[in-house]
Amino acid sequence: MSAGKNILCIGAGYVGGPTMTVIAAKCPEYRVTVVDIDKNKIEAWNSDRLPIYEPGLDELVHRTRNKNLYFSSDIEKGIREADIIFVSVNTPTKTFGQGAGMAADLQYWEKTARQILANAEGRKVIVEKSTLPVRTAAAMKRIFNGKTHDASLEVVSNPEFLAEGTAIRDLEKPDRVLIGSRETAEGIRAREEIVAIYAHWVPREKIIESNVWSSELSKLASNAFLAQRISSINSFSALCEATEADIDQVAYAIGTDSRIGPDFLKASVGFGGSCFRKDILNLVYICQGYGLDAVADYWRSVVEMNEWQEQRFVRNMLSSLFNTVAGKRIALFGFAFKANTGDTRESPAIYVARGLLEERAHVVISDPKALENARKDLEDESENVTFETDPYKAAEGAHAIAILTEWDLYKDLDYEKIFQTMVHPAFIFDGRNILDHRKLFSLGYNVFGIGKPFLKH
């Protein structure tokens, strides 16, 4: 094991923060520094109130911070001192110009590359941690080749597969770690330095090595496959509703085939999160660029099915509520894109809230961790939206409840008590299929699940 290296991570977000915390915890002889242009974020990482919620993260940060883990705003100093630089900046969908709405916006990425170039001296390994279009490493290498003085910068791809809400567990016990590099002596040497980091805690057979292009593309392919499973099961949920089949029974029946497997077959109001949509659209754009229109169309349909599922959910709510929600109080239980995170990026709850607001409903949003982000997401709609931490209060006087995030706490509420405080007939739309629908029906609710028989009084 190589001792005493300085690791820098540029980008202190959902990936950079947790990933570097775990590396610091597992590799006590490395000095790990995380930098960001957002000074408030760095302040938060140095405080008792971390900028993101992730189970197990607080404890790990407290154990490592200011021992061998540092959060700083001095990016240039960080670059100068580092042996290995992970780049974990955001790569959102482009909103302007060519490829708008599809291609990855690489402006943060390129700025970082240029900043590394301007400040680096000597030999450094640059690690692509962000999710990037295949062949980005080549572009980065070209930028680095512009250096006139002494620096040798080798680019390695090491995409991140953690999921939010389980980030620490995923990082501590990954299914695999993927490291791609050029297959030259310099490339292999750089790859081995990154392997050496993970080998502190990841079994060697789970560290996969590849060429750099395979590594970049595998990340996009991986997210595309995962999202495709959700769109596939969601497409069947619509068919279940039309035929009185039950989607959970169908998912179980197909998931027990060991070739298919049980994961990622939970029908829902739709997938959210910062990455599935953006990464698939980026994949579509790349395929189009290579003239592979059939491949592009195939993957685009995964995103289209997801949009359709979200729309269908709002349409079902509207038609069940006698085709009008104008002036009606509707409680949304959950706003995060999944449980155990405060992240609301691309959350289906945003789409559902906006759909109901367009129909002039009064929307009350409850969530244990995501209200701060929900406020920002809907700040233009503040007149008709209320935020309420207590789900019992959120449901008071409501015509309907929609479950939009599968937080455990929503499973254990006293729905009998809630029923008494709602306007009748009372409706529950379970966008995550986490409640006992028969029981709710027996309490008096009209219950609508995803891919389930509608239980109407």
Ligand code: NAD
């Ligand atoms: P994020 O927005 O939470 O964090 C990115 C950070 O980079 C921000 O804090 C931003 O201020 C900082 N930044 C941007 N430009 C910078 C610059 N020039 N210098 C310094 N800091 C800069 O994003 P994220 O969710 O952590 O995602 C980062 C990358 O990882 C993306 O490419 C994403 O696709 C990928 N990824 C994300 C996840 C996830 O679960 N969120 C999982 C796997 C991969």
Ligand code: UGA
């Ligand atoms: C996803 C991948 O799971 C990670 O491997 C990947 O690293 C990450 O994207 C990324 O690149 O950003 P994440 O978006 O954090 O992770 O969370 P997931 O657990 O994948 O859930 C995504 C969305 O799909 C959520 O809205 C979730 O509720 C939904 N989902 C998930 C379903 O509707 N059904 C399922 O069966 C599984």
